[in-house]
Amino acid sequence: MTEDAIVANGITKAYGSMTAVDHVSFRVPSGGIFGLVGPNGAGKTTIIKVLTGLSDLTGGNAQVAGFDVRKYPMEVKQRIGWVAAEVILDDDFSGWENLWLQAKFQRVSEWKGRAKQLLDYFALSAFKDNKVGTYSTGMRKKLEIALALLHEPQIIFMDEPTIGLDPGTRRMLWELITGVNREYGITIFLTSHYIEEADALCSQVAILDQGKIAAMGSPNDLKARVQGDYIELETGEPVNETRLLAIPGVREVRAQGRTWILKVDRSEEFLPSLFDHVKPDLIHKINVEKPSLESVFMQLTGKRIDQAGAEVQDYRKFYANVRRARG
């Protein structure tokens, strides 16, 4: 048993000429919640696949729960749980039968007691004999987490755990995730492109962009690295970089589509002087970004996380893809 739940050393995964994950190294201490944050297409899911042994590494090595994922994938799989982004269950079977199948796959013979406990914990006991196809999205997510916990794993991998969920269900899941981490003492490795999710849940965060780690640390450490606020501005007035830079207090100017991103020391002091230089009535949109993981990402990559993805994937599109895959 090692102190680190996961150790990745220069892990690389290439698909043909496309390098999805490029020499990524990190450590996940046991017992924490580690978040891998980045836009869609940054390589988050690929990292989960190689760490869980579902996909082979092109280069580097990784240890999960003390075992080399390449040499001992089966030993790794016995010690990890997994929660899919798209909620993967057998819809033709009841909740109880899904737990039974998971117990068979994980070779747990005494599973019924724990399964009952988990169903109670997730408030699913009343529905255990109903077909999973009749469950709500929140219930399905909860059952999936129960499946992941059934064999008492050391680590749970969660790929985009709250993608496509409404805000209420998302909050409920956040509470469950921190609860599972605290009460069962399980290390959680999650990916997310919701920056506030990582901020709310994770003790450690790695920011991933284009297959590489751009920054890593606790959310507070990362935020402390950003000095100043970002202001996003859309105006009907014809402005250019030189003119914006000339406004006192502006440190940097970047354009992203029709939006100008200004970096300033303190937005409270800066905004009055902005309105002296840009006509307030022509401003379409203005947005102040205080130091957050989002501004860390902006500082590191010059992009907003939700605009940096290869494609912006909202939940409607996500579920359309799922439906297409099933049809």
Place this chain on the structure above:
Amino acid sequence: MSAETEHGVALPTPNVVAPPTSEFHRIGQMSQFTGLYSRELLRTFRNPWVLVITVVQPFMWLAFFGSSFANVPLAELEKLLHITISSYTQFLLPGVLSTSMLSVGMFGAMSTIQDKRFGYMKRILLTPTSKSTVFLAKALGSATRGLVQIPVMVVAALAFGVQLDGTPLMWAGFVLALIFLALGFSSLFLAVTASSTDWQTPGVISNFIMMPLMFASGALFPTANFPAWMATIANWNPVTYTALLGRGVVVSGTFDWLYLGYVAIFAGLLVLAGTLVGRKYMKVE
């Protein structure tokens, strides 16, 4: 212990993980196999349409195909079929039982493609379950599904007034040959579709492999009437031997061990080869 790089990214120093000291043994696959196999069977037999088709299809074969020569005098039919029989249906029964084992792999292939597309294959393979186990569970699952047709078809034949010869032991041997045939062909089917995620593949494969093997066999008509090229295929085709074995039992109460041996070797080779192909090429999604 970490070192700061020029970008301020903390890179971990390589961590030397001591190799696990516990003794290594191959992780057993029995529990996973029974789980997967039960899942296949439950999925199949909970679907009422599957049951209806399983029962109706054999009836249709015997009723429609079996009646094709109803107006041909028996003596002429016997001359054509090179055998002494009580009816064409009696001749046909072992053949139809054999050919219906040809397509059982389609069930397993469809269910595998469904698991890939719905992501369930990921759920399975993210547990200590090997691809070989998945392959064998699917192959045995679809073979089992095919076997349900045997009692149904025998009862149907009796209902059509077909006389059945043979001792219970001979019948057990014939059923064993059918099990071998089903296992062999479902392994073949699953191996050929191992890397596919397309719903259409099993149908295409079925037409390409199954149709020729059905007709180029002694199942529906005697091979003595075939042109040389088709007789050659039929002489290699295990469907021929299962049908001949069954015909011996049903028509004249004789049993040929060589035929059973041939089908057993066929099944053994294809299950082995299929498992190897499945382990290497089975896609996760």
